[in-house]
Amino acid sequence: MPDLRWFVRQVEEVGDLARIQAEVDWDLELGHVAKLSEERGGPLLLFERVKGYEGRPVLASLFTTVKRMAIALGAPDRNSICQLARFWVDRTKHPVPPVSVPPERAPVYENSVTGPEADVLRFVPVPKLYPMDGGRFIGTAVAVVTQDPETGWVNVGTYRSQVFDGRTLGLQPIKGKDADLHIQNARKRGMRRMPVALVFGSDPLLFLTASTLFGRGVCEYDMVGALRGEPMEVTPGTYTGLPIPADAEYVVEGDLVIAEDELRLEGPFGEYTGYYSGTPSPKVWIDVKALHFRKGPLFPVSTVGRPITDTHMIQSLNRTATLWSDLEAMRIAGIRSVYCLPESGGRFIAVVSVDQKYPGHAEQVGMAVLGTTTGHYGVKYVILVDGDIPADDLTQVWYAIAIRSSPDRCELIKRGRSTPLDPGLPIHAREITSKMIINATVPYEWNDKPVQIQLDPAVEQQVRSRWSELGLSRFVTL
């Protein structure tokens, strides 16, 4: 089963890995190096010497490019987010549950520290990314494992985690996220603490799937297995008993303190919108009980921050994929392609290309998007285009908005679920947002449709055959 080291090797083989051997400071410098490189489409970065953390390398910029996402997915021939999303939609139809291996066969247990020794700041090279961050954030490229105390459903989600001190860490599962649903069920049962594990490393697909909106009851381990075509290997956490990947680089186990009278202030953090999240606010937190790590462990980070970096690419891929899956599960005809663009944080704008087959079809698609697991949350604009325009051909999408739409065929929805991280809303009123369906399709029911200009086929053919003779092939390739 591929792990994070496999990914590094694959990327190095195609010459896309930069090993940084000069010492770099975890305090802002590391994050700034990564950000400047990522914004210019740079390579996978392996920081081999982090100040104060000898032998503890940091890996950054995992998924800043389509090429590296394709390598992680084992689909190197796919070269766009839409193509990778299509691969994802097809593979995830058949979940593959993990298999359990005994702890003695799990590399993650090569080193374990427990009790007062389990101080993450002693062992993990946690960066501080941005000047106004509330502190160092250990959880960026992280997979957080929790279990529903009612049903036993194990979920793996990516939620940011701030270091308060070496033995206490904040956690921010936003309202309604799967870990939050587990917390709500635990509170209903009078629990003040629940088991939690933070996973770093393992199959790089774990980070991609942990940051995906799969919906209730889905375990991301099954989705990694589905995408990879073989089961993940998990092993029981020695403190929590939760299943953790046997080949993780680092795992933190502990109690998630959920009692409302014990919450602690967390944040702010330089978020993927390009703005800081608001003032510090009360959050659940982790009382660290054990830390496990492999020999020569590799610590993965994401710089999050302003677009476009790996968070935006990740969200673009996984939201494109799950929105597409959601629409297919609704059995709506004519969906040609779907695209949640990285430029929109990978989630605020969704474009859907549809072959209309009946009056009101485009409208149905627009409303369906806003009702799906992926589309109901954080999507502010749905753009509908006809099937002749691929959803990711943004030049054509702009053309359709300009030429085929009319504002009175767009719909303004006044209230829908929002994200507290949306800087487009007032800072203290971010729970609910308005949404808009921009219908840039030609209405199906129009008998008198505008006639699109097409070239005369015979003349076009003739011109093509004379292209060189016309002296144009030097300038324009047909």
Ligand SMILES: Cc1cc2nc3c(=O)[nH]c(=O)nc-3n(C[C@H](O)[C@H](O)[C@H](O)COP(=O)(O)O)c2cc1C
């Ligand atoms: C780098 C990164 C950081 C994220 N941070 C958070 C976070 O702090 N809180 C949160 O609720 N979602 C965060 N997300 C988005 C969630 O990972 C995403 O909504 C995912 O679906 C959550 O898992 P769940 O659906 O199992 O709840 C982050 C995503 C990425 C890629």
